[in-house]
Amino acid sequence: NAGVTQTPKFQVLKTGQSMTLQCAQDMNHEYMSWYRQDPGMGLRLIHYSVGAGITDQGEVPNGYNVSRSTTEDFPLRLLSAAPSQTSVYFCASSYGQADSGNTIYFGEGSWLTVV
Amino acid sequence: AQKITQTQPGMFVQEKEAVTLDCTYDTSDQSYGLFWYKQPSSGEMIFLIYQGSYDEQNATEGRYSLNFQKARKSANLVISASQLGDSAMYFCAMRGVEYGNKLVFGAGTILRVKS
Numbered sequence: 001n002a003g004v005t006q007t008p009k010f011q012v013l014k015t016g017q018s019m020t021l022q023c024a025q026d027m028n029h030e031y032m033s034w035y036r037q038d039p040g041m042g043l044r045l046i047h048y049s050v051g052a053g054i055t056d057q058g059e060v061p062n063g064y065n066v067s068r069s070t071t072e073d074f075p076l077r078l079l080s081a082a083p084s085q086t087s088v089y090f091c092a093s094s095y096g097q098a099d100s101g102n103t104i105y106f107g108e109g110s111w112l113t114v115v
Numbered sequence: 116a117q118k119i120t121q122t123q124p125g126m127f128v129q130e131k132e133a134v135t136l137d138c139t140y141d142t143s144d145q146s147y148g149l150f151w152y153k154q155p156s157s158g159e160m161i162f163l164i165y166q167g168s169y170d171e172q173n174a175t176e177g178r179y180s181l182n183f184q185k186a187r188k189s190a191n192l193v194i195s196a197s198q199l200g201d202s203a204m205y206f207c208a209m210r211g212v213e214y215g216n217k218l219v220f221g222a223g224t225i226l227r228v229k230s
Contacts, residue, residue: 033218040124040222043206043218045219050216108159109158109159
C-alpha cells in the first residue's frame, strides 16, 4: 500500500458529530476513490474523483461529502455521523482508464465506530 | 450496469492443494479490466492479479492465475500449492468505461487453508 496514506486508522464518534477522513497519495494519480466495507457486502463506492476539482457520487454517497482541491488529497467528510456509518473506510488511487491494467492502490483502511 | 458475483461465501482447501475461487461479471462494455484482491485479517487490500478484456492470454502472477472465459463472463482465480498464509478474504473487482472507470467489487470469498 505504498503511496496512499489514510488517517486516522481508528476513530470513535458520537452520533451527530462530524469528522474528516484524510487521504493523500504521492504518485500523481488522477483517480481517487472512497469505499466503505461492511460484512457480506464487499466494498461499496462512496465518492470518487477523476482529477483536481472534479468529484462525483458513487453507490452510497448519502451522509458524506468530498472535495479535491489538489491532485494529492481527497478528504471524506462525515457531516453528522450516524450508527449506520460504522464501517471500515478505504481510500484508493490509480492512473488512467479501465483497461490500462494500472494497479489500483489502497490505503490501509480507517475503522470508524459511531455510538 | 456493472456487477460482480462471487457465489462462494467461504472455501476450505488443504495445504499444498490448488483452489479455484469463482467470479462472474456483467457488463455491456467492450473494454474493461478485472482484478483480484486479497484481504488478510489485518485488513489491508493486496493486489494479486489483473486481466484486461482484450488480453488473449490468461494472466499469471506466481502462484496466482486468472482463468478468463470472456464468452461466459467469468474470471476465476486459481491459487496453486496453497499455503497457510493464503487464508484471507478474496475480492473480485472490475473496472469499465460504462461505470466511469470506477472499481466495482464482489461480496468476497473467505478462504481457509487447512494444515
